Amino acid sequence: MKTATKSKQDLMHGAESDMQKLIEDIGLSEREKLALTCRILFDKGHDSGLAGQITSRAEQPNTFLTQRFGLGFDEISATNLITVDQDLNSLDGTAMPNPANRFHTWIYKEHPEVNCIIHTHPTYVAALSMVGTPLIISHMDTSGLYNDCSFIAEWPGVPVGNEEGKLISKALGNNRAIFMAHHGQLVTGRTIEEACNLAILIERAAKLQLLAMSVGDIKPLPPELAKEAHDWTSTDKRNKVNFAYYARQALKNHPDCI
Numbered sequence: 225m226k227t228a229t230k231s232k233q234d235l236m237h238g239a240e241s242d243m244q245k246l247i248e249d250i251g252l253s254e255r256e257k258l259a260l261t262c263r264i265l266f267d268k269g270h271d272s273g274l275a276g277q278i279t280s281r282a283e284q285p286n287t288f289l290t291q292r293f294g295l296g297f298d299e300i301s302a303t304n305l306i307t308v309d310q311d312l313n314s315l316d317g318t319a320m321p322n323p324a325n326r327f328h329t330w331i332y333k334e335h336p337e338v339n340c341i342i343h344t345h346p347t348y349v350a351a352l353s354m355v356g357t358p359l360i361i362s363h364m365d366t367s368g369l370y371n372d373c374s375f376i377a378e379w380p381g382v383p384v385g386n387e388e389g390k391l392i393s394k395a396l397g398n399n400r401a402i403f404m405a406h407h408g409q410l411v412t413g414r415t416i417e418e419a420c421n422l423a424i425l426i427e428r429a430a431k432l433q434l435l436a437m438s439v440g441d442i443k444p445l446p447p448e449l450a451k452e453a454h455d456w457t458s459t460d461k462r463n464k465v466n467f468a469y470y471a472r473q474a475l476k477n478h479p480d481c482i
Contacts, residue, residue: 236456243461250468254280255302256482257416257467258289261342261423262300263474263481268424269346271297276344276408277322280416281332282307284315288332292319302482323384330389331396331412338412340419345408348431352403359403359429362442366429367453368422370445374399379406401426415460417467424470 227235252260258280270276276297279290287309291300307315310329314320328341352359358375361367374395380388392410395402401411401422409426413419436442445453456462474481 240459240461243465247461247465249464250471252471252482253302254282254416255289255305257471258305258340259300259302259481260471260474261416261420262291262297263478264420264470265342265344265346265423266297267474267477269348269427270344270423272345272350272408274322276342277325277328278340278342278344279325279328280340280419286310286332287315288328290321290325290328293322294319298478301480326384326386327389327392330386330393334393335396335412337414340413340416341410342412342419342423343408343410344423346427346430348434349403349409349427350407352430352434353405353407356405359426360433360442360444361429361450362436362445363429363432364453366425366432367445367450368425368457369401369429370450370454372399372454373401373403373426376402376404376407379404383407403430413463415463417463418458418460420470421463421466 258278262278274293274296277290279288282289287307289305289307292304292306295304306319306321308321308325309315310333312321312323312325312329331338331341356377359369359373361370361373374397376391376395380391392402396412400413401409403409403426409423411419411422411426413422433442
């Protein structure tokens with residue numbers, strides 16, 4: 225057995241190399257990926273009526289794609305997404321975005337590395353947010369959020385003003401996610417795939433935390449191993465492979481999406 229004497233680092237590097245060589249990326253447009261993200265998250269419990277927004281940067285500077293207000297995540301397709309500017313004006317004038325998208329514009333303005341934002345109120349995140357405690361990452365499956373999730377302890381009220389945009393953008397810092405007390409979650413990504421995966425992770429993390437809190441004290445992860453797991457699960461290729469699986473699931477239930 226040739227690999228029996230190899231170190232973990234060598235084996236991890238080999239697996240990463242194989243992923244790059246052997247697994248092809250899915251050929252979807254940004255519109256198609258964003259629409260699929262809406263359907264994926266609907267199926268995974270992120271639906272909350274018309275609450276929540278999913279956006280990504282569009283081709284024209286200072287514009288982004290988003291769902292039109294009045295449609296639920298399960299109704300979004302690549303053809304009914306709209307493009308809006310930083311003042312939330314629809315470029316074709318046919319529909320309006322969710323007015324709460326205003327805080328997305330602040331994040332895009334102040335975090336140039338961010339290309340996709342997902343804000344939702346999924347059940348377990350919303351339930352845990354009512355307790356007023358930060359999200360605790362203490363399981364291998366959710367290690368992608370380890371030391372990567374900010375906490376906002378005070379609810380600023382209806383999220384349509386610039387105040388929340390400034391608050392959330394500042395709280396994000398160098399992290400990719402925010403857990404908001406009495407509210408919900410927000411995740412960001414350099415790609416749509418990354419943001420979608422993090423949104424799924426944060427809801428699972430909240431669910432696990434609520435279950436763990438019901439039986440005892442949550443034990444912390446060893447920091448060095450937790451960071452190793454965070455970095456291992458956070459590569460661009462890993463995000464694309466995960467997203468492709470979720471996309472195949474969604475297309476079985478929502479073939480009209482793309």
